[in-house]
Amino acid sequence: MNLYQRIKRDLQQGRFPPGRVLKQAELAELYDVSRIPVRDALQQLKSEGWLTGHGKRGVAVPRFDVLEVEDLYLMRMRLEPLLQTLAAPHLSAETLGRARDILDRMESDRTLSATEIGALNWEFHACLYRAAARPTLFATVEQLHRQCERYIGYQSRSLNYQDTSQREHYAIVDTLQRGDSETAASLLEQHIGAAGQQLVTFLRSGSG
Amino acid sequence: MNLYQRIKRDLQQGRFPPGRVLKQAELAELYDVSRIPVRDALQQLKSEGWLTGHGKRGVAVPRFDVLEVEDLYLMRMRLEPLLQTLAAPHLSAETLGRARDILDRMESDRTLSATEIGALNWEFHACLYRAAARPTLFATVEQLHRQCERYIGYQSRSLNYQDTSQREHYAIVDTLQRGDSETAASLLEQHIGAAGQQLVTFLRSGSG
DNA sequence: CCATATAAAAATGTATACATTTTTTAGAAG
């Protein structure tokens, strides 16, 4: 596990609270490396929204920003249905099967953490998106997901919502299997919108 | 001018041809710095698509990729009208005036290079987008523009197309000034689509 | 007591030196 991943994990787990300012030297000592790899990791984390550049005053852990979440989900609502539609004609039975497997795994194991559920969730959609063979579009969508990750870890999703989400997932696969990519795109858009709403509501009520 | 900007400029000007592999030590000597700032600059350039990571075999100047251009413009067609629509209610007379000024400057000076036209083009749209006060959405759109820059420098736009583009720009401002943001969004989508088509056609014919 | 200027400190940026990994090349065996 490289430094970037270690710092990111610790940010996910709330080791550094929002607003906290981090110095290169401090991180270098904490993770027992020199400042050079720290700088590399910080730049990457900044580009993914895990940290914000305070200019030359070090970096800070950004506070939760509902407006950012709204933007991220708005963008995903526009881009992911597009990508899924481009993928639809290339979906093989095997790919659809792998997607279903991921859903089944999420369904059967009820001990998963929010972060783990988030990872499987993305793996499900990514599995479908990859069939489009559109690397640039995929990369941008993936980056938007990475930016969302920062918020998802804190979300204690209700079991109720988790069930709804899973039903939507199965509906999307079913619809794609029927070859109705247009309806599947519409379902996906609603699915993302609902997830965004859920997250925004949670942020507004719980931890502003 | 920092190292990142210098290398980017040289990439724009074709100093390093597509496919060329660049070593840290080589760049360090060329630009007369050590490898540390080179590494920082390379990471940034990679994240913007100016270079592709060859893993641990150095970085390479990517070849022109029509599929990448298509993806970039598809995404812009989805995101920029959204951003402009969000900005529309906040557009002041002053902002609209500044946008017009930029267009007038492009119109009057016929000696501008493709890169300079591209910069003004973006400045025009960004001027409108900023009014939305949606930093996250703006940042993603800006990044897509940066990725497009790599291709635009090579494009020798016909005067004919340049005129068409300018007419579309004025039409967008006029429509926004009338308060018809929906039509303006539609015009913008067509505008981006046309620019993408133009670029794809150019790449297919000229320099594959 | 407040403002300002100056010095000390702390933090980031960069160069050099070393370590580790990867790639290439040379050589020997089949």
Added chain:
DNA sequence: CTTCTAAAAAATGTATACATTTTTATATGG
């Protein structure tokens, strides 16, 4: 002549040391 292996060369990754910039603390003048 090909193929596998091992050594050397080259490239990236990292640590230490130094330079520059920025911030903070302090002291002095108003």
